[in-house]
């Protein structure tokens with residue numbers, strides 16, 4: 202893997218913030234010592250192995266403040282420069298009270314004509330202010346006794362805040378308020394407001410930023426990283442100019458453009474950020490194309506025999522993606538392809554065909570799934586498919602007995618096992634492949650970057666100079682803008698067609714108070730020979746509580762329906778019991794399966810056609826869509842009943858409406874992204890994907906397109922500039938580079 206390099210040296214001086222703020226930044230010891238500090242060829246580059254290290258060069262900041270800064274993601278001078286305001290306070294204009302625009306922060310001035318501590322509807326200080334145009338109330342809910350005196354009748358005040366119409370008519374709640382003299386001059390510039398953290402006030406942060414902007418590093422920190430030709434071609438303002446405008450907007454800058462982030466200075470910063478992301482993705486892509494991978498051409502033998510055995514023929518979409526993957530495998534460079542397809546669209550068979558192509562060439566394949574149930578199911582399915590072809594398939598999981606595990610490990614190492622299916626256990630240290638040619642990761646977003654890398658490096662053990670191919674699968678569709686940015690280094694295949702004969706699942710929303718009707722419906726369905734899932738509520742705070750609820754539900758349903766065969770499956774069940782239970786359900790020995798959300802991904806029992814999900818209001822959209830996807834996999838018309846508890850929160854109501862109205866996973870994903878934002882959507886915290894800070898993919902689609910064009914031009918014509926640009930923006934956050 203390419204290591205990410207830091208361009209700031211690591212030494213830092215510990216001093217007090219008092220000194221740091223008071224001291225002139227242009228006489229730092231570190232600079233005086235003549236150490237290199239520029240983003241150019243002379244830069245001293247220290248490889249920190251990808252960890253963020255605090256490395257202030259010119260500022261002396263004590264450790265406590267450093268810790269606070271690091272909470273804001275600020276670890277060096279460059280981070281301070283890029284810590285841009287979240288909003289601005291405009292004290293350069295005064296609005297007459299009655300003509301001040303609503304819905305934004307404004308400044309007004311008036312004389313206090315009334316001042317009173319009110320006790321109803323709650324205790325608060327209320328002051329009435331007038332100017333020539335009208336009257337306004339200012340209210341302080343938590344106030345100091347001294348404020349009553351400060352804001353005495355007759356005082357002239359300037360208020361900065363948002364005017365709303367409330368209990369007291371036009372009012373400002375908790376405005377920024379100061380006493381002024383008549384005719385006092387207005388501020389000459391807007392005040393930037395930064396995101397801060399406890400114990401680190403605005404004043405100190407602004408001062409530190411100011412010190413850096415005026416300090417000895419400014420030339421390198423503000424240096425242009427785009428060639429002049431590109432700046433002119435795309436009519437971009439300069440980097441330095443943009444940073445200065447954003448930290449210190451000149452008096453005539455329209456505040457709306459700044460706040461809405463449509464000002465050209467913001468556009469430049471957003472393009473720079475998107476460009477860095479695009480460049481790093483492309484660099485990664487190129488780097489991958491320069492590596493070697495086993496050449497696994499389509500041999501037709503196994504694949505053809507396999508297809509001839511199948512009870513169905515592939516859909517056109519499946520054939521298309523199989524061909525795309527097949528082409529990649531035949532190339533001498535490692536494939537890194539993301540296979541997207543809605544729940545039940547038939548990804549497993551595509552994975553099987555890819556595996557066969559590798560095996561046909563004498564290479565081993567590893568298939569990794571995030572849960573034991575899913576991995577076990579893949580194992581069952583692939584064993585049934587592959588063993589008639591004489592291909593040994595093995596199973597590896599954390600819960601396996603030591604002796605069984607050792608036997609499996611031995612067959613993987615000797616090359617006897619051609620296909621290994623398993624969970625996280627597959628990338629543990631003791632696993633060693635004889636000749637791994639392809640890794641397939643199901644539900645890829647549930648694994649972190651490092652976990653996927655760990656599996657891939659298993660290939661390098663047998664052939665140090667080559668990497669195995671990798672196929673990643675996901676049933677959570679990734680909306681286009683996200684895949685254009687965060688997944689731009691991957692090739693993407695999409696299955697956009699369902700196997701024939703499926704009818705969409707009918708979704709019903711039922712309040713928990715109508716539970717009896719739901720229970721009656723289940724009985725009826727079971728008597729008609731259908732199979733039913735009953736999914737118990739997700740209780741995030743406590744897995745034990747969730748388990749308890751599932752057990753109680755199982756007991757209750759067993760009491761109500763003594764004649765039905767009812768099973769229970771949950772995460773704490775020993776692996777073998779889980780497998781047995783799923784098998785019995787699959788073989789229709791069980792009619793009603795009570796389950797926790799462990800069945801969420803991949804479980805495939807085509808005969809199950811009714812699902813009840815309790816407390817659906819607690820679940821996220823993609824989870825609901827995944828769960829619902831467990832039914833509607835066979836020819837029978839299927840129903841999913843979403844039970845919810847009232848009252849519903851606003852967000853829960855929105856989610857239930859979306860899932861009720863939509864069956865298409867891509868549309869659900871699009872709306873989910875809109876509701877939650879990219880960070881939550883991509884599970885950035887778990888997967889370690891660094892999020893964009895300034896660009897908003899929903900609003901800045903056009904900038905993304907520009908960034909893509911600029912990235913291509915820079916890599917072709919100005920590769921050194923490209924390197925420098927990426928360094929400025931990503932430096933240690935190089936996990937944009939996926940493995």
Ligand SMILES: Nc1ncnc2c1ncn2[C@@H]1O[C@H](COP(=O)(O)OP(=O)(O)OP(=O)(O)O)[C@@H](O)[C@H]1O
Pocket residue numbers: 513514515516519542543544545546547548549550675676700701802803804805807830834
């Ligand atoms: N071309 C096809 N014709 C008929 N049935 C098919 C076809 N392809 C797959 N199937 C069947 O459709 C069902 C769903 O397939 P599969 O489990 O591969 O879906 P999936 O995309 O992995 O879904 P999920 O994301 O929910 O795991 C399976 O029972 C599978 O055998």
